[in-house]
Amino acid sequence: MKKLWLAFVLVLFVVGCGTQNENLAKGKELIKSDKRRKEERAVREFKLALQQPTDTAEAHYLLGFYNSQEFYEPNTADWEGASIAERGGQMFLAYKEEPRKYLERLIFETLRDDDLDIQNAALAALKRVYEQGDRKRLISQLQKAIKSGDNRDRHSAHWVFGHLGRDDPATLVPVLVKLLDHRREETRLNAVKALGEIGSEEAIPALAAIIESGSARWKRDREKPEVRQLAVAALGKIGGAAVPELIKIVENKGSSLRVDAIRALATLGDEKVVEPLLNALREQSSRDVPVRLN
Amino acid sequence: MLRKITRLENLCRFAFILPLFALVFGFGCDNRHYDDRLKMEVQQLDSDLMNRWATSGVVVLNTQPNGPAHAAQLETGELISYIVVEYPIGSSGDFNSAMKKAVDEDNNFVLHLKDKPPIRIALRRRGDKVGLTVEGNGTVRVKEIQPGTPAANADIQVGDVIEKIVDERNIYSLSDYKETVGKLAKHNVIFRTSELIGVKIAAVSALGDLGDARAIEPLIDLFKNSREFSLRKAAISSLQHLVELSVLNDLFQEFQKADANELPTNSLQTNQLESASILGLLTVDRVENTVTLEVPFGAQFRHRSGSLYQKINEGQLAELAEQYIQIQVEPEQEIRRACLAILGILKPISAIDGLIAVLENSVEIPGIRFQAGLALSQIGEPAVDALIAAFETEDPSTKDIVASALGGIGGTKARDRLINALETADEPAIRLTLVDAIAKIGDAPSIRALERQRERYQQDTDSGIRIFLDEVFRNLNEKSM
Numbered sequence: 001m002k003k004l005w006l007a008f009v010l011v012l013f014v015v016g017c018g019t020q021n022e023n024l025a026k027g028k029e030l031i032k033s034d035k036r037r038k039e040e041r042a043v044r045e046f047k048l049a050l051q052q053p054t055d056t057a058e059a060h061y062l063l064g065f066y067n068s069q070e071f072y073e074p075n076t077a078d079w080e081g082a083s084i085a086e087r088g089g090q091m092f093l094a095y096k097e098e099p100r101k102y103l104e105r106l107i108f109e110t111l112r113d114d115d116l117d118i119q120n121a122a123l124a125a126l127k128r129v130y131e132q133g134d135r136k137r138l139i140s141q142l143q144k145a146i147k148s149g150d151n152r153d154r155h156s157a158h159w160v161f162g163h164l165g166r167d168d169p170a171t172l173v174p175v176l177v178k179l180l181d182h183r184r185e186e187t188r189l190n191a192v193k194a195l196g197e198i199g200s201e202e203a204i205p206a207l208a209a210i211i212e213s214g215s216a217r218w219k220r221d222r223e224k225p226e227v228r229q230l231a232v233a234a235l236g237k238i239g240g241a242a243v244p245e246l247i248k249i250v251e252n253k254g255s256s257l258r259v260d261a262i263r264a265l266a267t268l269g270d271e272k273v274v275e276p277l278l279n280a281l282r283e284q285s286s287r288d289v290p291v292r293l294n
Numbered sequence: 295m296l297r298k299i300t301r302l303e304n305l306c307r308f309a310f311i312l313p314l315f316a317l318v319f320g321f322g323c324d325n326r327h328y329d330d331r332l333k334m335e336v337q338q339l340d341s342d343l344m345n346r347w348a349t350s351g352v353v354v355l356n357t358q359p360n361g362p363a364h365a366a367q368l369e370t371g372e373l374i375s376y377i378v379v380e381y382p383i384g385s386s387g388d389f390n391s392a393m394k395k396a397v398d399e400d401n402n403f404v405l406h407l408k409d410k411p412p413i414r415i416a417l418r419r420r421g422d423k424v425g426l427t428v429e430g431n432g433t434v435r436v437k438e439i440q441p442g443t444p445a446a447n448a449d450i451q452v453g454d455v456i457e458k459i460v461d462e463r464n465i466y467s468l469s470d471y472k473e474t475v476g477k478l479a480k481h482n483v484i485f486r487t488s489e490l491i492g493v494k495i496a497a498v499s500a501l502g503d504l505g506d507a508r509a510i511e512p513l514i515d516l517f518k519n520s521r522e523f524s525l526r527k528a529a530i531s532s533l534q535h536l537v538e539l540s541v542l543n544d545l546f547q548e549f550q551k552a553d554a555n556e557l558p559t560n561s562l563q564t565n566q567l568e569s570a571s572i573l574g575l576l577t578v579d580r581v582e583n584t585v586t587l588e589v590p591f592g593a594q595f596r597h598r599s600g601s602l603y604q605k606i607n608e609g610q611l612a613e614l615a616e617q618y619i620q621i622q623v624e625p626e627q628e629i630r631r632a633c634l635a636i637l638g639i640l641k642p643i644s645a646i647d648g649l650i651a652v653l654e655n656s657v658e659i660p661g662i663r664f665q666a667g668l669a670l671s672q673i674g675e676p677a678v679d680a681l682i683a684a685f686e687t688e689d690p691s692t693k694d695i696v697a698s699a700l701g702g703i704g705g706t707k708a709r710d711r712l713i714n715a716l717e718t719a720d721e722p723a724i725r726l727t728l729v730d731a732i733a734k735i736g737d738a739p740s741i742r743a744l745e746r747q748r749e750r751y752q753q754d755t756d757s758g759i760r761i762f763l764d765e766v767f768r769n770l771n772e773k774s775m
Contacts, residue, residue: 253371259496266500269591274506280497286489291366294480
């Protein structure tokens, strides 16, 4: 019986070895090595790996990850194929083959990479997931990332939310607004940043509420200064309908955010701002006021 | 049973502690207070405001009409940072009681002696002695000063007449405010308010960026009347920025006439395009041959550009700058520099004499004297006679600056004077400046004059001027190629 089992395992091993994508393995070995132009050579292997019958999801992903326009003569077909959009396309193909695995990898791994091109390729892939893939799952994973204890995940999530939200604020602004109540300050902070980057007027009431919480009667109702400051900056990015809210802050003499609001308004160039600013100049200077207490 | 009783006891204890916690934390969090005595509401300064502006106090939220605070003309938004109380001294008893009250809180007070500036006395810790004994009724004099005490280290002599003791209490929090007002309830006090300079500075800078004509007069007022250097500096920088924006009016009028935010590049002046691009008002695409106003700022500014240009050129600003370039009027060099920059852009002929005076002023910083020369060269032809007159001075620095300015202006008169000066100059340093200035003019007579100099110094291998002339000719050849 024992011998039979051993033979079965051996057969499985042989079959497994036979079906392994050799080019993919070679490419991965190259990446691990310290050989010259290892990434360029690995990319060639990943391209060949795509012609093999197995493991193409990983080959797509790694091609999207490592392919770079620096490897090619400008304006050639290969050079075009290494554009950010094309690299994102390769990552998206990996997602299509194994959605759960690669969605997680894109959000929690690829976006963390230091290389801006890789980050942008991941963003391009996630945009396609949002348009053509499991949108619900993507949003849920981004929520998980923005709530994460790891700053890199929160940052990545806010960045992706910001980009996706520009095209679909109606769906994503409410998601982010809900996150403004999250117990973790850094999560709220990133949600505010994302709302600013989306620039949708739908976020104005929520941001205004955060800002106004600074003068709440009870400390527990007051949002942290850093979050409130960012909410002002977010209103500045939204502009347009946010201008009256910013003017309201400038006019609130007890607010600690007046300077932030003034700076935000200055970048908008709106002439409605001039009068409140002139009023700020007219405010009393330091002085001595005699008062009768008795 | 015993366990049940213990549990009940714990429950009772918990029921007692819980409201206590709620009481402590609840009241501790209240950040507003209605002062019934003064009929006004004050608010604790935000902790972030406190940290960011290194300031403290309570903010006046509102005052009730006809109440004491309203009568004292306290305004909404004012920040009360100190409550000051004065104790007039008419007897030694007054002195002892005032001193006790004054050091009670913060261990320091201000002593006002007759015919002397106020003296701040600070005790190292509570209970330390001030070290003063006084005597007299009506007029209270210093009787004795104990050695090794704060009084002995201050400028106080036996026999000095004590007029009053002033106690300045810093207000850090709402509870400080309540406590201080409660303790001083029987006195007339002074609320010392602090200005949040940061807010005004931000408003001043924003007004400069917005490029709106309505800002000019308030900024001039603030510049003239504020005692705060940082605010005055921000105001003059904003005015300078408005002047820089106003000179782009021709360019923005082209967009306004076409009622468009995009125009072909070749229809516009290149130098103005460069300046506007540096200021972030537009983007130039030479490949597409388009100039696009940046949204929102550039696109909005084109509507304001005309009125800004008109207001800037009414003359008020040039007059102000002419006045504040003088070191006797304005001690802050950064402000004098900004005023010189404004004059260089506005080019008022009326400023020539003032600029010459700055340029000739040996007490002035060399960089500022040079900037005055630059402003004169920006004024151009009308400044040539004044510059030539200034060149007759013996002061080598003045000669140097004037030569540079004349070279910047060019023209026959300036060129002939420079060539003449070069041919008769003895000082090596001034010769270099003259060569540079003549090379800047670069017309045929200038080149001939430089060639004569090159011949003159040809044999002189170690001469700095020969090396410099070689370099000048190399640059001229490169340019002509």
